[in-house]
Structures are given as C-alpha cells and as structure tokens.
Amino acid sequence: xxxxxxxxxxxxxxxxxxxxxxxxxxxxxxxxxxxxxxxxxxxxxxxxxxxxxxxxxxxxxxxxxxxxxxxxxxxxxxxxxxxxxxxxxxxxxxxxxxxxxxxxxxxxxxxxxxxxxxxxxxxxxxxxxxxxxxxxxxxxxxxxxxxxxxxxxxxxxxxxxxxxxxxxxxxxxxxxxxxxxxxxxxxxxxxx
Amino acid sequence: xxxxxxxxxxxxxxxxxxxxxxxxxxxxxxxxxxxxxxxxxxxxxxxxxxxxxxxxxxxxxxxxxxxxxxxxxxxxxxxxxxxxxxxxxxxxxxxxxxxxxxxxxxxxxxxxxxxxxxxxxxxxxxxxxxxxxxxxxxxxxxxxxxxxxxxxxxxxxxxxxxxxxxxxxxxxxxxxxxxxxxxxxxxxxxxxxxxxxxxxxxxxxxxxxxxxxxxxxxxxxxxxxxxxxxxxxxxxxxxxxxxxxxxxxxxxxxxxxxxxxxxxxxxxxxxxxxxxxxxxxxxxxxxxxxxxxxxxxxxxxxxxxxxxxxxxxxxxxxxxxxxxxxxxxxxxxxxxxxxxxxxxxxxxxxxxxxxxxxxxxxxxxxxxxxxxxxxxxxxxxxxxxxxxxxxxxxxxxxxxxxxxxxxxxxxxxxxxxxxxxxxxxxxxxxxxxxxxxxxxxxxxxxxxxxxxxxxxxxx
Amino acid sequence: xxxxxxxxxxxxxxxxxxxxxxxxxxxxxxxxxxxxxxxxxxxxxxxxxxxxxxxxxxxxxxxxxxxxxxxxxxxxxxxxxxxxxxxxxxxxxxxxxxxxxxxxxxxxxxxxxxxxxxxxxxxxxxxxxxxxxxxxxxxxxxxxxxxxxxxxxxxxxxxxxxxxxxxxxxxxxxxxxxxxxxxxxxxxxxxxxxxxxxxxxxxxxxxxxxxxxxxxxxxxxxxxxxxxxxxxxxxxxxxxxxxxxx
Numbered sequence: 008x009x010x011x012x013x014x015x016x017x018x019x020x021x022x023x024x025x026x027x028x029x030x031x032x033x034x035x036x037x038x039x040x041x042x043x044x045x046x047x048x049x050x051x052x053x054x055x056x057x058x059x060x061x062x063x064x065x066x067x068x069x070x071x072x073x074x075x076x077x078x079x080x081x082x083x084x085x086x087x088x089x090x091x092x093x094x095x096x097x098x099x100x101x102x103x104x105x106x107x108x109x110x111x112x113x114x115x116x117x118x119x120x121x122x123x124x125x126x127x128x129x130x131x132x133x134x135x136x137x138x139x140x141x142x143x144x145x146x147x148x149x150x151x152x153x154x155x156x157x158x159x160x161x162x163x164x165x166x167x168x169x170x171x172x173x174x175x176x177x178x179x180x181x182x183x184x185x186x187x188x189x190x191x192x193x194x195x196x197x198x199x
Numbered sequence: 200x201x202x203x204x205x206x207x208x209x210x211x212x213x214x215x216x217x218x219x220x221x222x223x224x225x226x227x228x229x230x231x232x233x234x235x236x237x238x239x240x241x242x243x244x245x246x247x248x249x250x251x252x253x254x255x256x257x258x259x260x261x262x263x264x265x266x267x268x269x270x271x272x273x274x275x276x277x278x279x280x281x282x283x284x285x286x287x288x289x290x291x292x293x294x295x296x297x298x299x300x301x302x303x304x305x306x307x308x309x310x311x312x313x314x315x316x317x318x319x320x321x322x323x324x325x326x327x328x329x330x331x332x333x334x335x336x337x338x339x340x341x342x343x344x345x346x347x348x349x350x351x352x353x354x355x356x357x358x359x360x361x362x363x364x365x366x367x368x369x370x371x372x373x374x375x376x377x378x379x380x381x382x383x384x385x386x387x388x389x390x391x392x393x394x395x396x397x398x399x400x401x402x403x404x405x406x407x408x409x410x411x412x413x414x415x416x417x418x419x420x421x422x423x424x425x426x427x428x429x430x431x432x433x434x435x436x437x438x439x440x441x442x443x444x445x446x447x448x449x450x451x452x453x454x455x456x457x458x459x460x461x462x463x464x465x466x467x468x469x470x471x472x473x474x475x476x477x478x479x480x481x482x483x484x485x486x487x488x489x490x491x492x493x494x495x496x497x498x499x500x501x502x503x504x505x506x507x508x509x510x511x512x513x514x515x516x517x518x519x520x521x522x523x524x525x526x527x528x529x530x531x532x533x534x535x536x537x538x539x540x541x542x543x544x545x546x547x548x549x550x551x552x553x554x555x556x557x558x559x560x561x562x563x564x565x566x567x568x569x570x571x572x573x574x575x576x577x578x579x580x581x582x583x584x585x586x587x588x589x590x591x592x593x594x595x596x597x598x599x600x601x602x603x604x605x606x607x608x609x610x611x612x613x614x615x616x617x618x619x620x621x622x623x624x625x626x627x628x629x630x631x632x633x634x635x636x637x638x639x640x641x642x643x644x645x646x647x648x649x650x651x652x653x654x655x656x657x658x
Numbered sequence: 659x660x661x662x663x664x665x666x667x668x669x670x671x672x673x674x675x676x677x678x679x680x681x682x683x684x685x686x687x688x689x690x691x692x693x694x695x696x697x698x699x700x701x702x703x704x705x706x707x708x709x710x711x712x713x714x715x716x717x718x719x720x721x722x723x724x725x726x727x728x729x730x731x732x733x734x735x736x737x738x739x740x741x742x743x744x745x746x747x748x749x750x751x752x753x754x755x756x757x758x759x760x761x762x763x764x765x766x767x768x769x770x771x772x773x774x775x776x777x778x779x780x781x782x783x784x785x786x787x788x789x790x791x792x793x794x795x796x797x798x799x800x801x802x803x804x805x806x807x808x809x810x811x812x813x814x815x816x817x818x819x820x821x822x823x824x825x826x827x828x829x830x831x832x833x834x835x836x837x838x839x840x841x842x843x844x845x846x847x848x849x850x851x852x853x854x855x856x857x858x859x860x861x862x863x864x865x866x867x868x869x870x871x872x873x874x875x876x877x878x879x880x881x882x883x884x885x886x887x888x889x890x891x892x893x894x895x896x897x898x899x900x901x902x903x904x
Contacts, residue, residue: 166471190418
C-alpha cells in the first residue's frame with residue numbers, strides 16, 4: 008500500500024505541464040482489394056492464406072494441405088478430421104505433440120496479415136504449441152488496418168486474445184530469418 | 200581526450216570484419232524500416248499521434264495508472280507496486296516462494312535487466328530460463344545483451360554453433376541457423392513444459408481495459424504463459440496508454456520501426472488470469488516518476504523500446520552495444536544512462552556526432568539528439584567535462600572575441616603547413632589518426648577582402 | 659535589400675575560395691553585399707563540445723555586426739543552422755532579443771528560396787556526388803531527410819541543375835553522417851575516421867570526380883581521409899560550382 012502511495016504521490020508531485028489528448032482521427036491505409044492484400048501479406052510474412060470456395064469441403068482442403076499431420080486438434084464443430092478435442096484435456100501440458108491445430112479467428116487485417124483470435128478454447132496453449140496452425144475466418148471479417156480491427160474485435164470470457172500474423176520466427180542468429188521458433192512452424196488462414 | 204566509449208570503440212573498430220558486418224547488418228534493418236514507413240502514406244501522422252498520446256498519458260499518469268489498476272483488479276489480476284529495483288526483485292521472489300515455484304521461464308524484458316533480477320533470483324536458488332532465443336544464447340554465454348531488440352546481433356553463427364555443441368549437445372561444426380534454432384526449440388520446449396512460473400515484460404498497458412500487451416515473433420511469451428499456473432508481468436509505469444484506439448497507433452508503428460516487419464507474429468492481450476491460475480502485474484517506478492519533473496528529458500518516457508534509434512545511429516553501428524557503459528546502448532541509452540546516474544554514465548555522451556537521424560526514426564518523436572546536446576552542456580556541472588575540450592573551448596572563445604587577434608592568427612596560420620611531420624602527426628594529434636590535417640590557405644578571406652581582391656566588379 | 663556575408667572561421671582560414679565564390683555569385687545576382695570585417699565565429703565548435711555558454715559573447719558580437727542587415731548569408735549550412743536554432747535561446751539567457759536568427763540563411767537556401775535563382779551561366783562538365791550534410795538536411799531542410807515519409811526534394815540538386823554539363827549523383831546511404839561532428843572528430847577519432855572512410859567510399863562508388871556539398875566542414879573531414887589514403891577524388895563546394903561561369 009505504501010509503495011503505491013509513494014509512487015502516485017511522486018508522480019503527482021513531479022508533473023508540471025499537462026498535455027491534452029489528441030483526436031485520434033485517423034482512417035488508416037485503405038486497400039482496393041482487402042482480401043487480395045491480406046493474402047499477399049500472409050505469404051510475405053511466411054504464412055499462407057487461401058479462399059475456401061462455396062463448393063469446397065473445409066476438411067478435405069485442410070487434409071490435403073497437411074497430409075502428414077497425425078494428431079489434429081480442434082474444438083470447432085465443423086472440423087471432422089480432428090483426432091483430439093483440446094477442450095477435453097484437463098492439463099495443458101498434455102497438448103504437447105499436436106501436429107496441427109485448427110482454430111477460429113474473428114477479424115483479419117489486410118495491412119499486416121494479422122488474425123484476431125479471441126480465446127475460445129479451454130487452453131490457449133493450443134494456439135502456440137502445435138507444429139502447424141490453421142486459422143479459419145470469414146471473408147467478410149477482413150478489414151483494412153489495425154484501427155478498423157480494434158474497433159471491431161471482441162473478447163470472450165476467457166479474457167485473452169491474440170493477433171497472429173504468420174508462423175513464429177526469429178532472426179536472432181546473425182539476422183538470418185528462420186521460420187518456426189517456439190510457436191507454429193507454418194500457418195494457413197482459410198477465408199470462408 | 201577520450202572516454203570509455205572512445206576506447207571501447209577503438210577496439211571494436213580494430214576488428215574490421217566485425218565492425219563492417221555489424222554496421223551493414225544494422226543498416227539493413229534501418230532500410231527495412233524505411234521501406235515499411237514509405238509504404239504507409241499516413242506514417243508521419245502516426246508518429247505525431249503516438250508522440251502526443253504519450254505526452255498526454257505521462258502527464259496524467261497518476262489518473263491512468265489508477266484506472267489501469269482498477270480495471271486489472273476487477274479482472275482478477277493482482278497488482279503490486281515497486282518503488283525501485285530492489286523492491287521489484289523482492290516482490291518477484293515473494294510471488295515465486297508463495298507458489299513454491301522453483302523454475303521461472305522468462306520472455307524478454309529490459310526492465311528486468313535494469314533491475315538485475317536474474318542474478319537476484321539465481322542467488323536464491325531459482326532456476327531462471329530466458330526463452331527468447333537471443334537472450335537464451337547470451338544467458339548460456341553469461342553475457343549481457345548488446346541491443347535491446349536483437350540482443351545477440353554481435354555474435355556470428357559459428358559462436359552460437361560452438362555454444363550449442365557444448366550446452367545443448369548439437370552436432371559438431373553445424374552452425375546452420377535453422378538447425379540451431381530447431382535445437383533451441385526442442386530444448387526450450389522442455390523448459391516451458393517443466394516451468395513453475397512465467398514472466399513477461401509489457402510492451403503496453405491499456406488503462407481502459409486493464410490489458411497487458413506483449414509483442415513477440417518467437418511465441419516464447421505465449422508458450423511460457425500458457426503452461427505454468429503463475430504469470431508475472433514486469434511493467435514500467437510509463438508503459439501505460441489510454442485505450443485500445445490509441446493502441447492501434449502503436450501496434451502499427453512498433454514492429455515497423457524495430458525490425459522492419461509490418462507486425463510481430465504475436466500481439467497478445469492478457470486481460471484476465473487463466474482459469475484457476477494467477478496473474479500478477481508489478482508496476483515499477485525506479486526513477487521514472489522523477490523524470491516527469493525533468494522538462495529537458497521528460498520525453499524519454501515516451502520510449503516504446505523499439506531500438507530504431509540504434510539501427511540508424513552511425514556511431515552505434517560502428518562501435519557495438521558493449522562499447523556503452525549503460526545496459527541500454529545507442530541514443531536512447533545515452534539519455535537513459537545519464538538520467539540514472541550522470542557521474543557513472545557520462546562516458547557515453549561522447550558517442551554522438553549530433554547527426555539527428557535518431558530524432559527522425561523515433562516512432563514517438565523523442566528529441567534524442569537535442570537531449571544528448573543538452574547533456575553535453577551539463578557535463579561540466581557534474582565535473583565530467585573533458586578538461587582538454589574545456590580548455591580548447593575557452594581558447595577559441597578568447598580568440599574569436601578578439602577580432603584583431605583572430606585576424607593575426609589567420610595571417611600566420613599557414614606556417615603550420617610547413618611544420619615537420621613529426622611535430623604535427625604524433626600521439627597528441629587525434630585528428631591525425633587516419634586523416635591528414637587541412638592546409639591553411641596562403642591568404643585568408645579576410646586578408647583578400649582587405650586587399651580588395653574579392654570585390655572585383657563584374658562588367 | 660542589404661545582405662551581410664558571414665564567412666565561417668574555417669572557411670576563412672582554409673577555404674577562402676568558397677568565400678570569394680560566394681561574394682562573386684551574390685554580386686553577379688545584383689545583391690548588395692557587405693562583409694563586416696570584424697566577424698570571427700558563430701560559436702558552434704564550443705557549443706557542440708558542451709560549452710555553449712562560451713558562445714554567448716560570440717552571439718552578442720554577431721548580433722552587433724549583423725543585426726542591421728535584411729539578410730545574413732553564409733556558405734555553410736551548419737553555421738547558419740547553429741545561429742538559427744540556438745541563438746534565440748542563448749541570448750535569452752542574457753535577456754537579449756535575437757534579431758539575426760530569423761534572417762540568417764545558408765547560401766544555397768538563400769539562392770533557392772529567396773532569390774529563386776533559375777538561371778546561371780557557366781559550364782562544369784564533371785560528375786559530382788552530392789554530400790547531404792546532417793545540419794543541412796535535418797535542420798535547414800536543404801533536402802528531404804531519407805528517414806521521413808515526405809515528398810522527395812533537394813534544393814542543392816535544383817541549383818546544380820542550372821549549370822551546364824554537371825552530372826549530379828548521390829551516394830548510397832544518401833544522408834548518413836560523414837563523422838565530422840566538430841569536437842567529435844577528435845574525441846572519438848576511430849569512429850569519426852571510420853565514418854569518414856565509409857562516406858568517401860560511398861561517394862566514390864557513384865563514379866564521381868568531385869564530392870560537393872554545402873558544408874566545408876564535412877568536406878574538410880572527408881578530404882583529410884582522402885589525402886591520407888591518397889584516393890583519386892576531388893572536393894569542391896556547391897557555391898564554387900555555381901560560380902564556375904563567373
């Protein structure tokens with residue numbers, strides 16, 4: 008308690024001029040074709056993004072992209088190829104060893120290939136621990152830029168959300184880019 | 200006249216291969232930043248907004264902190280307040296003890312570096328594991344970071360290869376970055392799975408919602424915080440921003456400025472603890488509240504720790520992070536070091552040619568170069584001004600205040616041109632280390648003017 | 659209009675031909691130019707070294723000598739920038755209102771913005787690499803800083819394009835610092851020389867015969883490197899090129 012008061016007291020004591028909050032009146036970059044831009048940037052950041060046509064079966068499409076995946080985790084009702092429902096696990100540690108996780112996103116962002124994923128699984132580790140990740144979003148939920156994204160996104164009761172843009176990566180060794188650090192080694196966003 | 204930075208830079212530059220590689224590699228990151236900036240038409244507007252929002256927030260910091268805390272606490276997060284580094288470390292240890300946590304997995308936090316947290320915990324029997332690849336490499340080498348975003352930028356792959364051979368039992372003589380990174384993935388995956396607690400820094404704290412924002416490319420912060428039952432956040436009080444609308448501005452600027460990517464792979468928003476788990480935020484002051492009252496240097500509190508100033512700094516690129524005596528190098532490091540202790544860190548103030556490039560790349564428009572200039576003016580008051588510089592400045596002032604003396608000086612200056620080389624080029628002549636002295640003109644402009652040689656009329 | 663010509667200390671002593679070219683050019687353009695004979699230095703060397711208070715008496719002297727002119731012009735971006743950016747603050751310390759900072763110009767700036775020169779005689783059939791000095795770019799805005807997302811422009815290029823035969827080139831890292839920095843050059847000689855060497859190499863890589871710029875201080879530093887390493891490139895101030903036909 009006393010450190011709190013000391014710190015707040017110190018702050019109040021030292022502030023002299025108070026500056027106004029500016030109007031964040033910024034529209035942000037607009038793209039003539041948001042979906043095309045989203046797909047282009049997804050590839051540029053080391054991931055991929057594809058459009059699911061109306062006559063295509065999402066399960067068949069994912070299977071063909073990740074033919075070698077044996078342990079597939081998903082809690083999405085439409086995904087029949089899942090071998091594990093991660094929500095049935097008591098301990099997040101047990102989710103190690105998942106080849107492919109299929110999850111749902113809420114907003115796609117054209118300027119940087121981000122997908123906003125408000126946690127809607129019991130254990131969020133599933134977003135990071137699998138070797139590969141498929142994120143499913145609705146085409147109509149792709150926006151131009153982060154201002155529009157933050158305007159639109161929501162949180163669930165879990166109280167966690169993450170923007171994911173492509174696979175995990177690092178350039179810490181000699182600035183040589185390596186795709187696949189601790190999170191997914193590859194990401195495909197499916198726009199349905 | 201030379202400072203600790205001068206001497207360390209001498210050594211760094213003597214290894215020409217290392218200096219060239221370091222210089223060119225960091226310049227490439229600056230170029231990537233440029234490409235990103237030029238692709239966003241509203242880039243300069245974003246910088247202006249980011250600067251203004253930070254100035255507003257820090258000058259209302261008491262209100263925003265209270266709002267942040269109130270929201271975080273309603274979300275079930277436990278808030279701690281640390282006046283200084285010592286208190287911060289004690290609180291961390293307290294949380295770990297309470298939870299019987301023996302292994303702590305950490306993602307990158309310069310604040311914990313500032314507080315010297317790792318040695319404190321290690322001395323008390325805690326197994327501290329850095330999970331950011333660059334930081335883990337340095338931890339295994341027992342060395343500090345040399346850049347705030349690319350901590351191992353000074354290392355070559357062969358050095359990492361040798362290290363991993365020794366510590367991770369990788370193949371002999373294999374220094375392929377992909378191979379080494381995969382080895383680190385496996386090694387650290389095991390650490391994540393066996394950790395009792397996790398720790399992150401905070402890129403931003405959102406007052407309106409109580410969210411802590413952590414931006415990474417590797418996914419280490421998220422792996423770490425998704426498995427153990429305790430998550431500790433170390434956050435400097437200046438990291439607060441008002442709301443998510445403002446956050447959008449910073450997320451667009453941060454990675455573009457830091458690494459030249461449009462965004463980091465993961466931008467995580469921690470709002471509530473995981474079910475059945477604990478989340479703690481330690482709000483750290485450690486001198487920040489005092490800076491609020493320092494008109495000349497308050498702008499350092501806007502810093503979002505992107506490192507763009509280092510990447511553009513021609514001096515940092517050619518001297519490396521280890522040539523600075525403060526743990527944060529480059530333009531922001533010179534200023535932060537002086538704010539921490541002018542007596543201890545005055546040596547870094549020489550590491551600047553006042554080119555102002557840093558001002559132009561800073562996403563929050565900190566007047567970095569102007570502040571370094573101001574620190575130079577104040578060195579004398581800390582008794583840290585170089586005596587030679589002081590004498591030369593006094594000498595120049597004297598000369599320039601006496602026009603007659605100055606003109607006489609101009610007349611006789613050409614004599615220097617004819618002095619024997621050994622007199623001009625020796626240990627005392629710092630200019631001569633790599634350059635020839637300029638030749639004084641036979642006749643100065645003043646003399647030519649007096650003799651009417653300048654004012655020839657054009658017909 | 660009456661113009662006071664300010665010839666910086668090192669131009670006076672080392673590159674007086676730049677001063678001569680400056681006068682000739684202004685005279686040719688019909689400007690009434692005066693050279694107050696008692697001028698010395700603007701005070702920048704001391705200030706950058708950390709002793710700006712020692713520049714205050716120089717500032718007062720400068721005000722006395724130059725206060726009465728409509729414009730003050732100097733063939734040195736860094737000196738003009740120093741006066742412009744710092745004199746008001748320095749003189750304020752002695753409750754003196756600064757008259758000169760609002761009307762001092764680097765000569766290139768003056769030719770481009772005030773006189774709006776659009777024609778010059780002369781021929782300079784050489785390849786030149788433009789050195790965009792830090793104070794010129796980032797304080798006086800003689801050209802667009804490479805870091806900023808703003809429309810690209812260069813007043814120096816515009817002026818050089820008026821002279822027949824000149825091939826204007828620019829180096830990679832177009833406005834990276836040359837490493838002079840005043841006292842920096844002798845307080846951090848290794849870094850300073852390294853920066854100078856890199857800059858000279860970048861200029862030479864354009865294929866230029868001459869390195870040119872608005873600041874003799876930068877040119878002097880790079881010349882020092884070139885002379886030591888005996889490199890085949892020459893130096894000339896922009897004003898000398900512009901005055902080539904006079």
